[in-house]
Amino acid sequence: MSRQLLDLPAPAKINLFxxxxxxxxxxxxxxxTLFQFLDIGDSLSFESQDDTNIxxxxxLPGVPNASNLIVQAAQRLQQATGCQQGARIQLNKYLPMGGGLGGGSSDAATTLIALNQLWGTxxxxxxxxxxxLELGADVPVFIGGYACWAEGVGEQxxxxxxxxxxxLIVLPGCEVATAEVFGHPDLRRDSPPITLQTYQQGLTRNDCEALVRRLKPAVDNGLTWLRQYGPGAMSGTGASLFCPFDSERAAQQALSQLPAPMKGFVAQGCNRSLLHQRLQIETETL
Structure with a gap:
């Protein structure tokens, strides 16, 4: 069998609330929640191989390959389809781990889509x-590939x-474990359901924010600084923070004032993920 190569993006996302x-x-x-993609993220290279090894x-530091969602995604696809092919995968990691930008979930989604194509499954x-969804609640968002309103455990x-x-995406310099936040007894769990119209009226928040700000002083400091520029918010369970700007120039100017040790970058929101744009994948109802 001739080996095939595929280089693909694994874009970031933010939770707008x-x-x-x-x-x-x-x-x-x-x-x-409401997911929107960013025009920046990790990238992965895939090469098919004749044996079944992944x-x-x-x-990654602290993440053995057996626990990496990329490897687990490839193995799930093999098991589900009986595929006898394997792959060599090169990860170029840009997004922070534990940052709330969906890096691991996006990597897993790109892996499933790429290997489904390479292996012809x-x-x-x-x-x-x-x-x-068996790998994580956010993975279907990246497979769907379009900005979306999500309900249930994130799969609707x-x-x-x-x-x-x-x-402007601000990285305050700490990691937040999603399991720790969702397992914490002080997490608010009683928000009444809302509609998209309610969101458009600005009547939303991040229910994890108050808890994470208390647990992670770096997040608290980052939000305090960011909100001088506008409606800064935390993405997902954190730790990454974001604030919208009308222009790239304005966002870059704010970034230039970012105090150490915080880091950051500027990205544009996208309604269609870079992965789906690259592969020209049509949106399906999931």
């Missing part, structure tokens, strides 16, 4: 999203078209 509306008996949380390079986006997705401002 996050409400937790309840907790299920199985421990998962019911939520409402070789990932480099090994022929699954639909809906079938890939079902596999992805409705595509939406949003404004695409420039964002």
């Amino acid at each position: 996050l409400h937790i509306t309840g907790r299920r008996n199985d421990g998962y949380h019911e939520l409402q 070789d990932l390079c480099p090994v 022929g699954l639909s986006l809906q079938e890939l999203a079902s596999l992805g 997705l409705s595509p939406v078209t949003l404004p695409t401002p420039w964002y």
Whole structure:
């Protein structure tokens, strides 16, 4: 079999708000959120190989390959389809781990889509999203590939078209473990369900923010600084923060004033993910 190569992006996302509306008996949380992609992210290179090994390079600090969602995604696809092919995968990591930008979930989604194409396994986006949900609640968002309103545990997705401002993304210099936040007894879990119209009226928040600000002083300091420029917010369970700007120039000017040790970058919001743009994938209802 001739080997094939594929280089693809794994774009970042932000949660424009996050409400937790309840907790299920199985421990998962019911939520409402609005996802938008950024025009920046990780990138991955895939090469098919004749054996069934999944070789990932480099090994991320503190994340052995067996625990990496990229390897787990490839193995799930093999198991679901009976595929006898393997892959060599090179990860170029740009997004911070534990940052709330969806890096690990996006990497897993790109892996499922890329290997489904390289291996010719022929699954639909809906079938890939079902596999992805077993890896994490955010993975179907990246497989769907369009800005979306999400409910349930994050798997009920409705595509939406949003404004695409420039964002200053601030990395306050700490990691936040999603499991720690969702497992914390002080997390608010009783937000009433809302509609997209309510969001457009500005009547939203991030239910994780108050807790994370208390647990992580760096997040608190970052938000205090960022909100001098506008409606700064935390993405997901953190730690990454964002604020919209009308122009790239304005966002870059704010970035130039970012105090150490915080870091950041400027990116534009996207309604269609870079991955789907690259592969010209049509949006499906998941």
